[in-house]
Amino acid sequence: MNGANMSARLKDKIICITGAASGIGRATALLMAREGALVVATDLQADTGAALAGEITQTGGRAIFLQHDVTDEDGWREVIAIIRARHGRLDVLVNNAGIGLSGPVVEMSLADWRRQTAVNLDGVFLGVKHGLPLLRQSGGGSVVNVSSIAGIKASANAAGYCATKAAVRQFTKAVALECAAAKDNVRVNSIHPGIVETAIWDSLIGTTQGARGTRLEALTAPSIPLGRTGTVEEIAAGILWLASDESRYVTGTELVIDGGRSIA
Numbered sequence: 001m002n003g004a005n006m007s008a009r010l011k012d013k014i015i016c017i018t019g020a021a022s023g024i025g026r027a028t029a030l031l032m033a034r035e036g037a038l039v040v041a042t043d044l045q046a047d048t049g050a051a052l053a054g055e056i057t058q059t060g061g062r063a064i065f066l067q068h069d070v071t072d073e074d075g076w077r078e079v080i081a082i083i084r085a086r087h088g089r090l091d092v093l094v095n096n097a098g099i100g101l102s103g104p105v106v107e108m109s110l111a112d113w114r115r116q117t118a119v120n121l122d123g124v125f126l127g128v129k130h131g132l133p134l135l136r137q138s139g140g141g142s143v144v145n146v147s148s149i150a151g152i153k154a155s156a157n158a159a160g161y162c163a164t165k166a167a168v169r170q171f172t173k174a175v176a177l178e179c180a181a182a183k184d185n186v187r188v189n190s191i192h193p194g195i196v197e198t199a200i201w202d203s204l205i206g207t208t209q210g211a212r213g214t215r216l217e218a219l220t221a222p223s224i225p226l227g228r229t230g231t232v233e234e235i236a237a238g239i240l241w242l243a244s245d246e247s248r249y250v251t252g253t254e255l256v257i258d259g260g261r262s263i264a
């Protein structure tokens, strides 16, 4: 994180990323801080979230952590108010928090369906609804919504998850058009990771960290044209590009990072 490793692809940008305590969100927060951003990391998990912010600041980066449930509208009001008060602007919003529930559709309870939809879809809606005014007041910026290849290609036993991720994909395009029409200089894109080893898989394939990597690789690598699962850093690299000015002419797009799985 110190000077030697730091380039400046996000120099002095104020970035808010949800679900930052683990997996893809954590890797993205670390990468963005290394690229010069001030990272506002939010998550339900207070201990690991605070540890992430500590790790960034101890290595010369800038970060704060806010405990935040993305399904809570008042929580969003508070997060945006804190960013406005402390930093005066917002340049990038990464709606990354998500959960994955699997199983046959006839066995899914309505409560689980609603919980998954609340985190994966309502959370993205609320982020955009409350983040957009500050992005606009800052002169524009970038919203990156983390969907999944499950939002493009369906899988059995994941109907609810697929539905939420497909909704995020189309929501993103609709908001991109709304922002373009408003000439607000806000770009809105979705990112579609393939299979990446993180804690989200523990509930999906019944593992815990340790056994997870080997089991996930064995279950899924044969279906991936590039022959392996992805890494959190490979997804973070795509989010970074969509967040940075390098993608200034890109809006409403879906960036798939999946080793070719969704086209096979």
Ligand SMILES: NC(=O)c1ccc[n+]([C@@H]2O[C@H](COP(=O)([O-])OP(=O)(O)OC[C@H]3O[C@@H](n4cnc5c(N)ncnc54)[C@H](O)[C@@H]3O)[C@@H](O)[C@H]2O)c1
Pocket: 018, 019, 020, 021, 022, 023, 024, 025, 042, 043, 044, 045, 068, 069, 070, 071, 096, 097, 098, 099, 100, 119, 146, 147, 148, 149, 192, 193, 194, 195, 196, 197, 198, 199, 200, 201
């Ligand atoms: N790992 C994959 O293979 C994969 C593939 C495609 C898409 N994704 C998506 O990537 C995103 C990140 O997932 P991950 O794989 O890093 O999983 P992860 O479980 O490691 O991280 C998800 C984070 O979201 C947080 N979170 C969950 N509910 C929340 C809530 N209500 N409010 C705030 N934070 C909450 C969790 O505490 C956790 O830190 C998710 O949207 C997921 O659907 C993951």
